[in-house]
Amino acid sequence: MEKKIITISREFGSGGRTIGHLVAEKLGIPFYDKELVDQIALESGFAPKFVEEHGEHSPGKSLLSYAFASQGVPGIMNGLSTADFLWNVQCSVILQLAEKGPCVIVGRNADYILKDRKDCLHAYIHADMDFRADRIVRLYGESEKSPEARLQEKDKRRRVNYQHYTGRTWGVSQNYDICLNSATIGVEACADIIVSLVNASK
Amino acid sequence: MEKKIITISREFGSGGRTIGHLVAEKLGIPFYDKELVDQIALESGFAPKFVEEHGEHSPGKSLLSYAFASQGVPGIMNGLSTADFLWNVQCSVILQLAEKGPCVIVGRNADYILKDRKDCLHAYIHADMDFRADRIVRLYGESEKSPEARLQEKDKRRRVNYQHYTGRTWGVSQNYDICLNSATIGVEACADIIVSLVNASK
Numbered sequence A, B: 001m002e003k004k005i006i007t008i009s010r011e012f013g014s015g016g017r018t019i020g021h022l023v024a025e026k027l028g029i030p031f032y033d034k035e036l037v038d039q040i041a042l043e044s045g046f047a048p049k050f051v052e053e054h055g056e057h058s059p060g061k062s063l064l065s066y067a068f069a070s071q072g073v074p075g076i077m078n079g080l081s082t083a084d085f086l087w088n089v090q091c092s093v094i095l096q097l098a099e100k101g102p103c104v105i106v107g108r109n110a111d112y113i114l115k116d117r118k119d120c121l122h123a124y125i126h127a128d129m130d131f132r133a134d135r136i137v138r139l140y141g142e143s144e145k146s147p148e149a150r151l152q153e154k155d156k157r158r159r160v161n162y163q164h165y166t167g168r169t170w171g172v173s174q175n176y177d178i179c180l181n182s183a184t185i186g187v188e189a190c191a192d193i194i195v196s197l198v199n200a201s202k
Helices: A018-027 A036-045 A048-054 A063-072 A082-100 A129-140 A147-166 A185-198 B016-027 B034-044 B048-054 B065-071 B082-100 B128-142 B149-164 B186-198
Strands: A004-012 A101-108 A122-124 A176-183 B005-010 B103-106 B120-126 B176-182
Touching: A004 A018, A004 A185, A018 A101, A018 A122, A018 A185, A036 A048, A036 A082, A048 A082, A048 B176, A122 A185, A129 A147, A147 B016, A176 A185, A185 B186, B005 B016, B005 B186, B016 B103, B016 B120, B016 B186, B034 B048, B034 B082, B048 B082, B120 B186, B128 B149, B176 B186
Parallel strands: A004 A101, A004 A122, A122 A176, B005 B103, B005 B120, B120 B176
Antiparallel strands: A176 B176
């Protein structure tokens, strides 16, 4: 069956976002990243920055979540924690975007949200710590924390979020059609492999 | 760096062995499967059939293992359990084969045994239960047990063996350069992707 929707899950710093962008460009289809955040922000009423920071990270256990939840507007958040409310909106937006037509969606557990559609290709991008540490310093600059500590923290938050909302284990190959190590294969080559798989499915 | 050694780990029934064979054929390099078993048998003194059945399966806890171990020839098995002795021989044979030159090695935890060589490409092949159940019935015929039960048993034994000897979790994408779902991608296409990666590394 033709693969129209490509979801790309990725370890922080692995180049998954860049790969998604390249795939969308090469296939001439929309790439949802910023647009996805904006749409979720619009439908949830949260600021885009908040959606960006919490959409893949919070399983509803942060103090902030509880603070928000306790002040939630009845009838809008329906008594859900901020994180659960955000998850519901995220699911709905991703399902709607997939209905619109071919696209590339990066992150936000889209592999799970779209698991029942047969026209999806689910890819996972990972890389070893050195490659990712070097990459985040080049792309996002230095910070107080070491790049390794930043990676471990982000990995942990994405892993916990994924497990919490999907019941699956993050990074297990069986959840995806293809998993690629961008450090050994190369970012461009990863994109080319995904594009060739999509083209072969047509 | 040029990838000269290709290791293929696989779920039972996923077509990993066929993919390994195709890759070796397309690259014109040796494919170690039967030869690997024969070499391990020769160096260990066990029958090829015993090596075939126990090399990827036993973490040294079967009654048979203990029976063998207790009767082990002193100075040959060095007091090791049969499974541990077999593992040591397996490591030594795989390391020697990799030294001999380019090749494809299927199974036997070769991804872990050769993890320190930079000229290896490590692939993992998996597929969903229906695809594999259908495949093993076609290839190996029916048996008393349902194909699903046979798959679950084999999966469990390989997983336990892998975890026992490598300390890693079976099927986690981070252990491999590439993981492929042969059910959605196709057996031939999986082989073509691996071949293209090896050729691109030259």
